[in-house]
Amino acid sequence: MGNLSRKIALVGAGMSKFGQHFPTKRNPDLWIDAWINAVENVDNGIEPKDVDACYVGNFTADLFNHQGHLGPNMANLVGLTPKPAPRFEGACASSGIALREALLAIASGVHDVIAVCGVETMSEVPTTMVTDALSAAADTTYEYPAGATFPGLYAAIASAHFHEYGTTPEDLMRVGIKNHENGKENPYAQMQQTIKEIMESKKARLISQGQEAPEWKDEIDFLSSSANPYIASPLRLFDCSLITDGAACLFLAAEDVAKKFTDTPIWITGTGQGSAALSLHDRNSLTSFIATREASRQAYQMSGLSPNDIQIAEVHDCFTIAEILAMEDLGFYEKGKAAEAVKNGESKRDGALPINTSGGLKSKGHPVGATGAAQAVEIFKQMRGKAERNRQVKINVERALTHNLGGSGGTCVVTIYQK
Amino acid sequence: MGNLSRKIALVGAGMSKFGQHFPTKRNPDLWIDAWINAVENVDNGIEPKDVDACYVGNFTADLFNHQGHLGPNMANLVGLTPKPAPRFEGACASSGIALREALLAIASGVHDVIAVCGVETMSEVPTTMVTDALSAAADTTYEYPAGATFPGLYAAIASAHFHEYGTTPEDLMRVGIKNHENGKENPYAQMQQTIKEIMESKKARLISQGQEAPEWKDEIDFLSSSANPYIASPLRLFDCSLITDGAACLFLAAEDVAKKFTDTPIWITGTGQGSAALSLHDRNSLTSFIATREASRQAYQMSGLSPNDIQIAEVHDCFTIAEILAMEDLGFYEKGKAAEAVKNGESKRDGALPINTSGGLKSKGHPVGATGAAQAVEIFKQMRGKAERNRQVKINVERALTHNLGGSGGTCVVTIYQK
Numbered sequence: 001m002g003n004l005s006r007k008i009a010l011v012g013a014g015m016s017k018f019g020q021h022f023p024t025k026r027n028p029d030l031w032i033d034a035w036i037n038a039v040e041n042v043d044n045g046i047e048p049k050d051v052d053a054c055y056v057g058n059f060t061a062d063l064f065n066h067q068g069h070l071g072p073n074m075a076n077l078v079g080l081t082p083k084p085a086p087r088f089e090g091a092c093a094s095s096g097i098a099l100r101e102a103l104l105a106i107a108s109g110v111h112d113v114i115a116v117c118g119v120e121t122m123s124e125v126p127t128t129m130v131t132d133a134l135s136a137a138a139d140t141t142y143e144y145p146a147g148a149t150f151p152g153l154y155a156a157i158a159s160a161h162f163h164e165y166g167t168t169p170e171d172l173m174r175v176g177i178k179n180h181e182n183g184k185e186n187p188y189a190q191m192q193q194t195i196k197e198i199m200e201s202k203k204a205r206l207i208s209q210g211q212e213a214p215e216w217k218d219e220i221d222f223l224s225s226s227a228n229p230y231i232a233s234p235l236r237l238f239d240c241s242l243i244t245d246g247a248a249c250l251f252l253a254a255e256d257v258a259k260k261f262t263d264t265p266i267w268i269t270g271t272g273q274g275s276a277a278l279s280l281h282d283r284n285s286l287t288s289f290i291a292t293r294e295a296s297r298q299a300y301q302m303s304g305l306s307p308n309d310i311q312i313a314e315v316h317d318c319f320t321i322a323e324i325l326a327m328e329d330l331g332f333y334e335k336g337k338a339a340e341a342v343k344n345g346e347s348k349r350d351g352a353l354p355i356n357t358s359g360g361l362k363s364k365g366h367p368v369g370a371t372g373a374a375q376a377v378e379i380f381k382q383m384r385g386k387a388e389r390n391r392q393v394k395i396n397v398e399r400a401l402t403h404n405l406g407g408s409g410g411t412c413v414v415t416i417y418q419k
Numbered sequence: 420m421g422n423l424s425r426k427i428a429l430v431g432a433g434m435s436k437f438g439q440h441f442p443t444k445r446n447p448d449l450w451i452d453a454w455i456n457a458v459e460n461v462d463n464g465i466e467p468k469d470v471d472a473c474y475v476g477n478f479t480a481d482l483f484n485h486q487g488h489l490g491p492n493m494a495n496l497v498g499l500t501p502k503p504a505p506r507f508e509g510a511c512a513s514s515g516i517a518l519r520e521a522l523l524a525i526a527s528g529v530h531d532v533i534a535v536c537g538v539e540t541m542s543e544v545p546t547t548m549v550t551d552a553l554s555a556a557a558d559t560t561y562e563y564p565a566g567a568t569f570p571g572l573y574a575a576i577a578s579a580h581f582h583e584y585g586t587t588p589e590d591l592m593r594v595g596i597k598n599h600e601n602g603k604e605n606p607y608a609q610m611q612q613t614i615k616e617i618m619e620s621k622k623a624r625l626i627s628q629g630q631e632a633p634e635w636k637d638e639i640d641f642l643s644s645s646a647n648p649y650i651a652s653p654l655r656l657f658d659c660s661l662i663t664d665g666a667a668c669l670f671l672a673a674e675d676v677a678k679k680f681t682d683t684p685i686w687i688t689g690t691g692q693g694s695a696a697l698s699l700h701d702r703n704s705l706t707s708f709i710a711t712r713e714a715s716r717q718a719y720q721m722s723g724l725s726p727n728d729i730q731i732a733e734v735h736d737c738f739t740i741a742e743i744l745a746m747e748d749l750g751f752y753e754k755g756k757a758a759e760a761v762k763n764g765e766s767k768r769d770g771a772l773p774i775n776t777s778g779g780l781k782s783k784g785h786p787v788g789a790t791g792a793a794q795a796v797e798i799f800k801q802m803r804g805k806a807e808r809n810r811q812v813k814i815n816v817e818r819a820l821t822h823n824l825g826g827s828g829g830t831c832v833v834t835i836y837q838k
Contacts, residue, residue: 001471005424005528028560052420054694062481066563068555069510072694072710072829076701082713084692085830086516089506091488097505101520107527109424110690110721136487141447144485271529273503275473275491282495291491294501302529410491411504 009265014038018365038249048079057095091137096372096404096413118373139279155232165336183359185391190365244365248373270416272298291412307331316405372404428684433457437784457668467498476514510556515791515823515832537792558698574651584755602778604810609784663784667792689835691717710831726750735824791823
């Protein structure tokens with residue numbers, strides 16, 4: 001593996017509000033929202049004529065919206081016809097792949113400026129069909145006929161992690177509590193409430209319905225109760241990310257043109273991608289994702305950084321257990337040690353290594369094909385000191401990382417950002 | 420648009436037999452067939468350890484096979500885990516995009532050798548569902564609810580071409596007759612029969628059933644009869660490509676490592692990609708594809724060649740009218756002049772510009788996501804003098820082109836090959 005032959009910057013990034021938007025908004029509307037938001041975040045402005053290509057990440061508009069061929073569709077909406085408009089897919093890592101391939105395309109010398117689109121509208125179909133569509137990101141030859149949808153697969157992973165490292169359900173709950181605390185501060189997040197606020201409002205609702213006042217001592221007590229039902233044991237409702245519609249947009253530019261757009265570019269100095277057998281039974285380990293280890297190995301090597309150099313990260317918390325695995329597989333913590341770090345508050349906004357300041361997939365939402373690009377939006381804001389409300393980290397972020405996972409670990413894309 | 424910063428060669432290419440293989444074979448089996456066939460075509464051999472990444476082109480295994488996330492799935496089958504395995508989609512141009520992005524990835528300096536996979540299994544679902552799945556490659560906001568599936572869209576295009584340039588149904592039939600003459604000579608083709616042979620066998624069958632012997636004078640007479648029913652007027656059954664399962668595999672290598680694999684590499688000197696609004700009503704012309712014009716403009720510019728330099732071409736004849744449009748939009752013939760060239764035999768194997776010596780999508784078959792890569796397989800064989808049976812062209816091919824179209828012209832990828 002060699003290095004990118006050109007230096008490349010992220011010069012603008014933006015996103016739509018994440019939430020359930022159907023039928024008011026669908027992919028075209030959400031993408032236009034994201035495009036406009038990203039354009040507003042380019043210091044010196046950017047126009048379609050400045051952009052050479054539109055790289056679209058989307059998991060399966062095929063199954064969610066009966067619309068394939070999203071590349072030219074999205075490009076046309078923002079005035080980029082007849083420029084190249086490929087679509088990239090790697091399940092929930094689709095726009096992470098679009099970002100990576102855009103970097104390679106600029107480094108190739110063929111393009112100078114690329115708009116990366118991540119987009120997904122999941123709420124157009126009923127929840128059971130969402131689960132069914134998502135299952136197409138796992139192995140549908142063996143796992144799907146056996147009834148293993150994603151909550152079930154990640155439940156198996158969580159159980160194995162509990163068994164091997166003594167991780168507990170409460171450890172997972174702390175990940176969700178932390179991510180909701182961040183999501184509350186993100187005006188683009190789907191759920192802008194802390195778990196505590198959710199608990200209080202649930203309590204108030206029950207009382208108003210004439211029921212007995214629940215005696216929840218704190219968030220952990222609330223999340224351990226029947227108010228937080230099991231989806232697939234040991235995973236409960238609040239261990240799962242959301243069904244979300246949304247889009248994100250990134251503008252990437254080669255060094256020699258980046259200064260046209262901004263004086264404070266965010267350089268992308270590392271990219272890595274790994275893969276694994278789709279089915280869990282074809283892997284050596286349930287508690288470590290080989291795709292994450294491989295992707296981060298490549299990205300660290302390319303950037304010349306090590307895990308200790310990273311100051312903030314957005315990681316792929318499709319389930320709370322996935323954030324624990326990511327913290328370990330990315331080398332931030334030794335295997336089996338991440339849960340303790342979460343408990344100690346190290347991954348909070350004011351901790352030693354803030355993780356998912358955006359709210360993560362758990363609270364910001366998870367429009368699967370848009371997630372990878374949206375992670376870069378948060379890093380862009382944090383590195384420029386522009387994160388909204390009260391979630392801007394206090395340190396000057398010089399080095400950051402995003403971790404975008406596909407399926408039950410079949411694909412991983414890791415990206416490293418530097419000032 | 421700049422040039423590729425490294426010189427890149429096609430060092431091996433192969434494909435599965437095209438046909439209707441379900442349930443005996445599905446995507447994994449077809450891809451393994453293609454991989455083995457391509458490995459056999461690498462002069463000095465190639466092994467998984469030599470390959471840096473697996474670039475997978477597939478239109479919609481989501482809808483055809485309820486399996487997304489095909490990248491890591493295909494990579495794992497040929498020993499490429501945990502290397503990068505993105506999937507690319509641009510409808511029927513999906514593996515043309517995979518090929519193009521692999522070129523950019525090698526030129527970027529990050530990878531040296533990439534395996535390109537094109538794969539699709541269409542016959543797993545009934546024909547009506549194939550038509551429905553394919554319609555997701557066109558606009559499903561306006562066209563699909565109006566009932567416009569692909570034969571209908573291309574019928575509108577054909578009608579407009581008839582109106583503007585006086586093209587006739589017989590002109591289209593000659594495209595099909597020519598492509599079947601080529602497909603007969605391709606052991607990997609789905610239909611290895613000429614139209615004349617199909618006519619004779621149909622005649623024999625009718626007679627054996629005690630019916631009157633049909634008085635078909637020649638192929639045109641046969642194709643103009645009720646034996647060749649209308650699908651969407653003016654397009655008849657034999658104007659349409661086939662429903663096919665198949666896969667193709669290409670090995671690409673940077674110049675500095677290409678010599679390890681072969682002494683006679685085929686250099687890829689031009690790549691271009693264009694896009695258009697998905698819906699026909701959003702375009703300025705029905706009789707010319709802006710995506711093709713843009714893709715070929717880029718590819719010609721990069722290679723320094725002009726249409727007159729091209730000696731053979733594989734073009735995207737999803738419908739016979741599409742081959743006529745391609746011949747014109749690629750600059751081989753002036754607008755409205757291609758039909759006459761076909762009539763004069765110029766696009767036949769021994770003509771001035773042989774087109775679709777493989778049999779094209781019409782006779783070789785059209786497993787949509789595999790088609791772009793399979794076009795490169797034919798060019799690889801023709802340029803090395805290795806085309807099977809009687810279809811090897813007599814000239815020494817130094818310069819060739821492939822044209823891979825997505826949907827009703829929403830995407831086009833053009834690739835130029837030189838010795």
